[in-house]
Amino acid sequence: xxxxVEELIKAHAGIEREVYLDSENSSRxxxxxxxxxxxxxxxxxxxxxxxxxxxxxxxxEAIMDSAGKIAxxxxxxxxxxxxxxxxxxxxxxxxxxxxxxxxxxxxxISEIEPLSVTNVCQMLEERGFKxxxxxxxxxxxxxxxxxxxxxxxxxxxxxIAAVSNEIGTIEPIREALEIVKDRSPGAxxxxxxxxxxxxxxxxxxxxxxxxxxxxxxxxxxxxGIGALYVREGVEVGRILEGQIGTQRxxxxxxxxxxxxxxxxxSRMAFDGFEANVSHMRRLRDRLIDGILSGVEDTRLNGPRGxxxxxxNVNISFLRCEGEALTIELSLKGVYVSSxxxxxxxxxxxxxVLTAIGRRFEEAHGSILMKVTRHHxxxxxxxxxxxxxxxxxxxxxxxxxxxDG
Amino acid sequence: xPLPYSKKVLELFRDPKNLGRMEDATVQAxxxxxxCGDMITxxxxxxxxxxxxxxxxxxxxxxxxxxxxxxxxxxxKGKSLEEAxxxxxxxxxEEVGGLPxxxxxxxxxxxxxxxxxxRLYYKRKGIAPAWMPEGLTFEEKQALEEEELAExxxxxxxxxxxxxxxx
Numbered sequence: 001x002x003x004x005v006e007e008l009i010k011a012h013a014g015i016e017r018e019v020y021l022d023s024e025n026s027s028r029x030x031x032x033x034x035x036x037x038x039x040x041x042x043x044x045x046x047x048x049x050x051x052x053x054x055x056x057x058x059x060x061e062a063i064m065d066s067a068g069k070i071a072x073x074x075x076x077x078x079x080x081x082x083x084x085x086x087x088x089x090x091x092x093x094x095x096x097x098x099x100x101x102x103x104x105x106x107x108x109i110s111e112i113e114p115l116s117v118t119n120v121c122q123m124l125e126e127r128g129f130k131x132x133x134x135x136x137x138x139x140x141x142x143x144x145x146x147x148x149x150x151x152x153x154x155x156x157x158x159x160i161a162a163v164s165n166e167i168g169t170i171e172p173i174r175e176a177l178e179i180v181k182d183r184s185p186g187a188x189x190x191x192x193x194x195x196x197x198x199x200x201x202x203x204x205x206x207x208x209x210x211x212x213x214x215x216x217x218x219x220x221x222x223x224g225i226g227a228l229y230v231r232e233g234v235e236v237g238r239i240l241e242g243q244i245g246t247q248r249x250x251x252x253x254x255x256x257x258x259x260x261x262x263x264x265x266s267r268m269a270f271d272g273f274e275a276n277v278s279h280m281r282r283l284r285d286r287l288i289d290g291i292l293s294g295v296e297d298t299r300l301n302g303p304r305g306x307x308x309x310x311x312n313v314n315i316s317f318l319r320c321e322g323e324a325l326t327i328e329l330s331l332k333g334v335y336v337s338s339x340x341x342x343x344x345x346x347x348x349x350x351x352v353l354t355a356i357g358r359r360f361e362e363a364h365g366s367i368l369m370k371v372t373r374h375h376x377x378x379x380x381x382x383x384x385x386x387x388x389x390x391x392x393x394x395x396x397x398x399x400x401x402x403d404g
Numbered sequence: 405x406p407l408p409y410s411k412k413v414l415e416l417f418r419d420p421k422n423l424g425r426m427e428d429a430t431v432q433a434x435x436x437x438x439x440c441g442d443m444i445t446x447x448x449x450x451x452x453x454x455x456x457x458x459x460x461x462x463x464x465x466x467x468x469x470x471x472x473x474x475x476x477x478x479x480x481k482g483k484s485l486e487e488a489x490x491x492x493x494x495x496x497x498e499e500v501g502g503l504p505x506x507x508x509x510x511x512x513x514x515x516x517x518x519x520x521x522x523r524l525y526y527k528r529k530g531i532a533p534a535w536m537p538e539g540l541t542f543e544e545k546q547a548l549e550e551e552e553l554a555e556x557x558x559x560x561x562x563x564x565x566x567x568x569x570x571x
Contacts, residue, residue, distance in 0.1 A: 007411040321441055323466040340441060346554050347441025360558040361438035397470055399462035400425045401445050
């Protein structure tokens, strides 16, 4: 298996250009962020922040400074930020940590939440909680009327992602929150803001959410670090136990270099925020328009324009299977991901794409791409040349099937 | 889940042998469907002596699907129908240098499609060779189950959808 992977990598020799469009699944960290992190491995701050020596105090200072920067970027206080190893852990902490002591009750989520929300809900359901999933429309917008129907006095927690990680839909969080607080004042409102953070204005004070998940790699920071904002006064318990350091809700030794890298990536995202966003939006639309007009039998998944996250491109290619397309594109140096996951028997389409009404065969041929502020027009030119060729080759293998 | 494909799978994915529709095929058969994410059509040219002179394929699916379909057309070329029938999915998987476990079904579907074609050939001739089992073999059953499963699941989620976003 190891030797096979080596061969797969070798097969990429000689590619002209590499364009990494998969910040959905991991990031390519820019040099500036890497440089910001390096001193924290061995020059200073390598101590444990709970210990009374200089490297420990340096680490403490670095973590507090980083928490302050992250907090300011969403209009929160530093004490309201808990660093976690990522989005998955932050979502687990938000849901399990706030429902830990509850014997039961209702959880309301949307049909298109990420797996670190839906799978936790499934587990909580097995432990006696009732889970309701609010449907979305054909563009992925949460049905607020249905939300109104589902939220009742028994509702303990509502979790709706501010932006869909898959199809980029910017959800009406403020309206949803008003409905929830009106129908069940005691309910906690959590939002996975991993795909909103650094790409749309997101201020917890203005929105009034109780908890929000942030992810570092989704803003080109390092993997392995994220954060959960918990508003002062919202009761959340730990879901892991061990030595408590600077993070009251997350035990264990803090990863100072990653925390510093997260803060550095955040600073880059918010320095010239408007320019960054309009750059991403322009590249996004170049990709969307170029692909839809250049390749036949394609469909855009999610909305267009201002209600779509500036970085998200998700397109279904009929008669072209997604995994095959990711490999074909990889061999050309274009790195993307597909919406369907292979199971032992059949390809499992993304729950998000089926929720917006896509047929299985449409979901199977879906490709998710995310542009970043680091991409260039030349990158887009290259991708727009590679995709039609890749699709054409795979459709030639499909051939005349279906013509009878 | 990581998918470390073999060198042979990648080779056949990049340059599939015996690709394309065969206009003068003696028999053709399909297994799978687009909802499964896996579909294969085999075209066989069979001579009077019951030997496969030529075999081609078309497919919709992942790299493993394309590679197993292609290798199978190579494996059966010049073989009698009886010999071709006896090729199991494990032999196909071995021939492509091994498959990740979650891709075994690709090899199974390829063999299922081939046996469907062979059955159809004899059915049309009104012959039942002694070596061909009456009941469906493992690979044929699996292909059928995969098709049924995809149909059930795709109906459950509704499907259809609006055309509002078509360009």
